[in-house]
Amino acid sequence: MAKIAVLGAGSWGTALAIVLADNGHNVKLWTHRKEQAEEINTSRKNHKYLPDVTIPSSIYALADLQEAIQDSAAIVFVVPTKVVRDVSQQVAKLLQHKTTIVHASKGIDPDSLKRVSEVMEEELPTAMYEDVVVLSGPSHAEEVALRQPTTVTVSSKTIKEAEYAQQMFMNEHFRVYTNPDIIGVELGGALKNIIALGAGISDGLGYGDNAKAALMTRGLAEIARLGTSMGASPLTFTGLTGVGDLIVTCTSQHSRNYRAGYMLGEGYRLEEVLERMGMVVEGVRTTNAAHKLSQRQCIEMPITAGIEQLLYHDAKPKEVVDQLMTRGRRHEMEDLYDLLGKQ
Incomplete structure (x- = not known):
């Protein structure tokens, strides 16, 4: 089996x-914190992130990036979107052999408005890999680590690279499909976090299932509008990385974005929410990026715009909902007609 580096603990x-270790691979798990690596290696626990999970002894954690990626058949980036560029630059300086590059980060860079794979392509030496592979789909880490049934998608510009990643990850608990639409797969995984914030806000305000169903449905329409304007297939948003990821992220307490949104709905300020979470909430940065993208692409995204007002301009949750409910009249199928017209 292969030597694989996973960047981000x-x-x-x-x-x-854990999935890769279950498949017999030799896994090195890199963290920038030496004390975390020592904890994993000595106690077989990652108490901050997965306290109830025992980590297999075949996983070796370390804080030395060069040692982590040395002789690796694949490097899997699972770091927050905000540090993807920095970590890619570090890897570029150290990488001395050709390898397969996979990323499982869900977000959009708010400065460049680039997808994660595009950021990585700008920084990684082209001679050292074929094409970036993205792994995405409805997948709470807590359930995956406990080996509960999970299904995801991998995508790349090169089908051979996607199929290699599929084979690398797939087992009886973790089913992996391929999809050639890397733009749609990445955008679906990133943009659903915005709608999950909205779902949490709705529940935090005390609204019921009707409101959340409407938010999710119209949110999916926004995701598809922006995605297709950037070259994605509308069919991708009906699959695992679209509606599938949207459902799991908008309806579960495992979802950081949902939990953050819930606290915002209860009246907490963003700074308080992020401090209480103690973990990265990707939807916050992605909301800013998506709002900018919608303006650049001339795409109407009222839910995203409302959440952006709440996060960055001190709008009140109830005010945002009222604005959405009192928008001008529309035909529900307008979005579908628009999307079909692009085919």
Whole structure:
């Protein structure tokens, strides 16, 4: 089996390392914190992120990036979106052999408005890999680490690279499909976090299932509008990385974005929410990026715009909901007609 480096020892990085270890791979799990590596190696626990999970002894954690990626058949990036560029630059300086590059980070860079794979392509030496593979789908780390049934998608510009990643990760608990639409797969995984914030806000305000169903449905329409304007297939948003990821992220207490949104709905300020969470909430940065993208693409995204007002301009949750409910009249199928017209 292969030597694989997993970069990022948060909940999702640790869970994917467990999947790879279960498949017999030699896994090195990199963290920038030496004390975390020591904890994992000595106690077989990652108490901050997955306290109830025992980490297999075949996973070796370390804080030395060069040692982590040395002779690796694949490097799996599972770091927060905000540090993808920095970690890619570090890897670029150290990488001395050709490898497969996979990322499982869900977000958009708010400065460049680039997808994660595009950021990585700008920084990684082209001679050292074929094409970036993205792994995405409805997958709570807590459930994956406990080997509960999970299904995800991998995508790349090169089908061979996607199929290699599929084979690398797939087992009886973790089913992996391929999809050639890397734009749609990445955007679906990133943008659903915005709608999950909204779902949490709705529940935090005390609204019921009707409101959340409406938010999720119209949120999916926004995701598809922006995605297709950037070259994605509308069909991708009906699959695992679209509606599938949207459902799991908007309806579960495992979801950081949902939990953050819930606290915002209860009246907490963003700074308080992030301090209480103690973990990265990708939807916050992605909301800012998506709002900018919608303006650049001339795409209407009222839910995203409302949440952006709440996060960055001190709008009140109830005010945002009222604005959405009193918008001008529309035909529900307008979005579908628009999307079909692009085919």
